[in-house]
Amino acid sequence: MTDTQHSPTAAGSGASATESFLTTEMYEAARQVPPERVDAVVRAVLDGVHAAIREHKVTYPEFQAAKAWLIQVGEGGEWPLFLDVFVEHVVEEVQAETQQGTKGTILGPYYLPGQKRLTSPATLPMREDETGRPLVFAGQVRDVDGNPAPGAEIDMWQADADGYYSGFAPHLPEGNLRGLVVADDEGRFEIRTIQPAPYQIPTDGPTGKLIGAAGWHPWRPAHLHLIVSAPGHRAITTQLYFRGGEWLDSDVASAVKPELVLDPQDQGDGTARVEYDFVLERD
Ligand code: MBD
Numbered sequence: 301m302t303d304t305q306h307s308p309t310a311a312g313s314g315a316s317a318t319e320s321f322l323t324t325e326m327y328e329a330a331r332q333v334p335p336e337r338v339d340a341v342v343r344a345v346l347d348g349v350h351a352a353i354r355e356h357k358v359t360y361p362e363f364q365a366a367k368a369w370l371i372q373v374g375e376g377g378e379w380p381l382f383l384d385v386f387v388e389h390v391v392e393e394v395q396a397e398t399q400q401g402t403k404g405t406i407l408g409p410y411y412l413p414g415q416k417r418l419t420s421p422a423t424l425p426m427r428e429d430e431t432g433r434p435l436v437f438a439g440q441v442r443d444v445d446g447n448p449a450p451g452a453e454i455d456m457w458q459a460d461a462d463g464y465y466s467g468f469a470p471h472l473p474e475g476n477l478r479g480l481v482v483a484d485d486e487g488r489f490e491i492r493t494i495q496p497a498p499y500q501i502p503t504d505g506p507t508g509k510l511i512g513a514a515g516w517h518p519w520r521p522a523h524l525h526l527i528v529s530a531p532g533h534r535a536i537t538t539q540l541y542f543r544g545g546e547w548l549d550s551d552v553a554s555a556v557k558p559e560l561v562l563d564p565q566d567q568g569d570g571t572a573r574v575e576y577d578f579v580l581e582r583d
């Protein structure tokens with residue numbers, strides 16, 4: 301890989317996301333889709349495309365431009381980025397119809413399994429000179445009846461104070477601001493980290509070019525990513541946002557829910573603290 305391909309500003313983050321996705325078991329699980337489902341869903345997607353062409357009288361130059369763009373999304377490795385930004389929120393919405401407890405939201409393209417296991421109280425791995433407001437994030441994992449969930453784990457990842465994710469930006473150490481935090485016997489956890497910056501879709505890749513061409517903005521509000529799990533419980537994939545943060549009302553990925561907005565309180569020493577409890581369904 302050249303440096304350009306893996307630089308955080310270029311489509312390199314997209315290419316890394318494609319590599320990462322194709323090596324996860326998530327993809328294996330999706331192989332066996334019955335033909336009736338493929339027929340019904342793909343037909344509906346194509347019907348939607350045909351309807352858009354008719355409604356907007358799409359021309360040959362526009363069709364060819366779309367074809368060139370689709371090719372570039374693949375070549376730039378940006379399918380995970382594009383699909384997670386513009387499509388995943390609806391898949392999550394459908395799944396959420398059958399899930400109780402803490403609200404979930406999209407996984408996004410930057411999850412990396414197998415991070416360092418840390419015991420609560422824990423500090424996420426970070427650089428010695430990591431910038432950003434220090435944040436203490438604490439709470440308890442419980443079931444829907446309010447009972448503590450022993451053996452709970454919080455798999456957490458986030459951008460740094462410049463909006464970059466480790467594993468997808470070459471200047472960051474592996475595992476930076478990622479960790480699997482093991483809660484105590486009553487599901488309680490306390491995690492020290494820093495407050496992330498908003499995330500900007502790389503403007504020089506095909507996804508960013510499309511966003512620019514349409515006159516949209518490329519921003520997600522600052523967020524923490526979490527997968528919260530406990531033995532005997534259904535895991536929840538979610539994100540937590542920050543009250544008053546920029547782009548909260550216009551997330552390009554449409555993944556903000558009001559229940560997921562934190563309001564950390566300054567502790568008088570430059571550190572902020574916030575409590576958030578998670579509620580998991582039993583299996
Ligand atoms: C992100 O950080 C993210 O969380 C999503 C969903 C899409 C792009 C970048």
Ligand code: FE
Pocket residue numbers: 408410499523525
């Ligand atoms: Fe993210």
